[in-house]
Amino acid sequence: MDGGGRVVFAVIGRKARRLRGARLPLPAADPDGRLVLPRPFRRMARFLVNLASGRVHIPAHTGTISAVAFYAATGLYGMSVGGYTYSFAQSTTTAFGFAIEDVKVSGNNETSEIDILQLLGLDGTTSLVALDIGVAREKLAHLPWVETVAVRKVYPRTIEVTLKEREAYAIWQHGSELSLIEKNGSVIAPLRDNKFTALPLFVGQDAEAAAVDFEEQFAGWPDLKTRVKAFVRVAGRRWDLHLDNGVVVKLPETDVQRAMQELTRLDAEQNLLERDIAAIDLRLQDRTTIQLTPEAAARRQAVVEARDKAVKKAEREKQI
Template identity: 30%
Template sequence: MLPMKQRHNPAPSRLKYRLERLWLRPGVRFMALRGLPMAVIACAGLLLFSDAELRARIDAAVADMRDQIAARPELAVRSLKVTGASPRLLLRVKQVADLDLPASSLDLDVAALRVRVVNLPAVEDADVRLTTGGTLEIGIVERIPVAVWRNEEGLFLVDRHGQAVARLNQRTDRPDLPLIVGEAANDMVPEALTIMRLAEGIDDRVRGLQRVGARRWDLVLDRNQVIRLPETEPGPALNRVMALHQAEDLLERDVRVVDMRDGERPVLRLSIDAVEELRRLRTEMQGEDA
């Protein structure tokens, strides 16, 4: 009689069953598939870089590879092109750029170069980019001076935002621009320009605008005449003065000060000669009455 074959039991073993149940846990799968390989790589890296000589050879190989890439002709920057700058500013831009061309584009810090250019007083904004053909192009938005500002340090050209553009040696170098004087006068350049536009009828007599106490303006004319403007709404007050001048030639008379600080009630201050003449006339009239 032949021995009977033992049938295979399809049920898993207890160990296999436990391992399969363990594998169903997300944390176990994460550690096995990601954590363990990362730990092995980290240990291998620590072992490799703990050897100073090996680390030096790796650094040298990386540096040599970078130098070979940087030396490729398609990455070479051969020329510098600056647009939107006046000749004087063009020279300053080239100085702060301080480029030794030809150079590799990998060795140029375009962002840092833009910061250096924008920090120039005469530059409002700048765009720095590498173009095809190995050219580094710097596009400049230059500040346009609109007034001359006199302060304790001297004369400065300022733009529409009151930003100092450049130092001025003497007033006669820019007679086409209005003069503003006083503390924080550059902070109120738009208002100053508005006042100067309203005074176009007497612009040949205007010497400048003086900021008083960082609060209001005095419009200074020739012949020592001054128009004192209010802190708020100086434009309408000046319009009243201009209307009086057109109707009565106010500013052609012996008037030293036109005080418009109270916009509804102008006050005139006569010159010394006019006051003496007025006194003389009053004395004569009083003598005649007697």
């Protein structure tokens, strides 16, 4: 500091800069005895000197603005710690005209718009700005029929929801429950609507997983396939066909095509499927077993008994 009270900063020369990397102690003062500040503090000291001397101009209301900014930052921090940030953003943006007023839904053939609105939690005051698209998408993805979902904000007050729904392939009966399933066997939802009754019915444990592979084997037998009311899985190994007239066709575990060809031949030659029978057993390759209905069995038994009586009567008459 010189005699006039001014702080004098020493300028480090080229030689000093070249020796900066050397670990030599810096002098506390120059040869004239004036104070030398470390380099990082020189700009700060220069600013303080200029500020004290009035050379730095401070705009009006700087103090007020700084105080407001400080209190605002403190308030935001407090809301963040207390968990009120979302509520504050919601109420603030709603007040500025960003309340959600319209929800446009597309691709929902089976999904109710009411279910979508309930999951989104819209109450007329929900802010479009504060709505978390990721959370909304995750909620809608858990709806039974939804395969994929896209949610988009359309400012200032609209949400667009686009769905791609799963496709029902068949009905699966497991116990007393009826469920709609996809082609890959995944369960979509319980059966609640009669409009799906035209879908094929698969019954039994593991029937939903084996449904597609088995039904594809009937591509060459369309007439018979239309008569099947239920495909029943037996012991997880083979299938029974329940026809529309009550006849049960028991298929083998393997070589289903051979059994189907035999069934077609018997029906063409003897009109087998229109007879009063209960079941056709095709499980054995070397024989086909026919089971009659109780009424048909009773009629057959009466015919057999009448024939036996007639034979015995003829034998008695012959002996006389």
